[in-house]
Amino acid sequence: MVKVHAKPRRENSALLDIRNLKVEATVYSPGEKPRDVTIVDGVSLLLKRGKVLGLIGESGAGKSTIGLAAMGYGRGGVRITGGEVFLNGRDILKGGVRDLRRVRGSEVCYVAQSAAAAFNPAHRLMDQVVEAALLHGVATKAEAEKRALALFTKLRLPDPKGIGFRYPHQVSGGQLQRVMTAMALCSEPDLIVFDEPTTALDVTTQIDVLAAIKDAIRDTGVAALYITHDLAVVAQVSDEIMVLRDGRTVEHGETRQIIEAPRMDYTKALVSVRSIEHEEKGPTPMxxxxxxxxxxxxxxxxxxxxxxxxxxxxxxxxxxxxxxxxxxxxxxxxxxxxxxxxxxxxxxxxxxxxxxxxxxxxxxxxxxxx
Missing domain, CATH: 3.40.50.300 (P-loop containing nucleotide triphosphate hydrolases)
Structure with a gap:
């Protein structure tokens, strides 16, 4: 596949280097003075090309906040108040708006949990999948569409040649989620942030999509942050796992070590499986x-x-x-x-x-x- 602007890849080099990241927000409670709360506190991580780091933890642990910070972005009311975020050797937090705009969509892409919110209902899927690649000049239209077709096939989408002509409302939620993954991969970024992209998928499709995501990462040599609360999911796709709680790192290690021999009590609690007891109730006649x-x-x-x-x-x-x-x-x-x-x-x-x-x-x- 020919690219308009080829990017040199250093296979063993660190692509993403986050150092002592601190993220805060101001809370305004009725009848009280505004107060600052820490969402992420001193988190550091190193991610090499071709590797997948899974970020796991309960709701509010700071997973998505770290993923967005890897793009130099914070949600409304949230501030990155400390640390450094190096992408391809550059601290993107020191760049201006134009610098970040060039980085997003070409060097780093984001796959959200809600596919429906990521698409314009008035445009066909193919036009939206190739848009970032065209805007950033990494491919011609013909090359981008060829790349998108290959991704549709790789992600096990039905009718790969025809699905690009459909509108978002004409495909199922699971299919739309896979199209969004193809949209992120189409511009061949260096880093992809997956923010629980398979949560809404059925189990069979989830397994296929996870396998396709991992294959695509290996084939292109990119790196990925995979954010989830599901340990079974992250175990399938990640090389390493970072366990988070209350904005801090609890444990970080290779996937096999985290799953089979966790060191921290909180990680052990996540790994252990408990059945939920429930009372069977007989149905009423009508x-x-x-x-x-x-x-x-x-x-x-x-x-x-x-x-x-x-x-x-x-x-x-x-x-x-x-x-x-x-x-x-x-x-x-x-x-x-x-x-x-x-x-x-x-x-x-x-x-x-x-x-x-x-x-x-x-x-x-x-x-x-x-």
Missing amino acids: PLLSVEHVTAAYGGGAVKVLQDVSVNVHHGQTLAVVGESGSGKSTLARVITGLLPPIAGSITFADRTLTPRLADRSKDDLRELQ
Whole structure:
């Protein structure tokens, strides 16, 4: 693959070097004076090319804050008050706005948890995937589209040649998440920050996407920060793991050591698996919700997603709908709530038949079924 501007790669050199990072925010509580709180406190890490460092910890541990700091960025109200962030040997915190703009999208890319928020609904997927590569001059349009097609295939997207012509709303959530990963990889950055990109994916798709992400990182020689709260996920994709708690490093080591022989009590607690006890409750005789022989489609009936689906849910019962990305899980929910009228079948709730369209449902229907 030919690039317009080739980047020299030093295989064993440190790509990202974060030293004593400190991030603070000001909290304004009613009736109290503003006070500063520390979100990240003295975190240091070194990441070489071709390596994946997993950042793991509970909510509020500082994982995403560190990932954003690797791009020289802080969320609203958050300040980077100490430390250094070296990317390709340059302290990006000392650069101006223009310098950071050149770095983001070419040297470092970000893959967010919410794919839907990353795409413009008015533009086709292919146009958005290749946009960063074109803006930063790292490929011609033909080269970028060829690269995107290869990534679609590598990420196991259905119909790789045709999916780029679709709009964001025309693909499933899992497929859109993989397209966003392709968008980050298309400009061939030096560093990718993955902020829980597979959280919304089903287990089967998650395994495939994680394997594809790791293969792509190895093939291109880039480095990656992989942020997650799921130890099983980070164990699949990371070479090293950093465990965080309350903005501080608890433990840092090779993935195998962290998983098999953690040293710190907090890490041991994360690694240990505990079952959750629950009481089985028998269903009531009559179902609360009954879906009968529902068929649903998009594009005026051209693309059938649900075909002759029936399901009952009783009072006090929780029904899990499981399937691969694109199998119709979210579509079933849309049909039940009236957001997508079915082309066949019926839905009964609380012993009354629901109208297919949301706009035609009663206030009681809207209040009781959400």
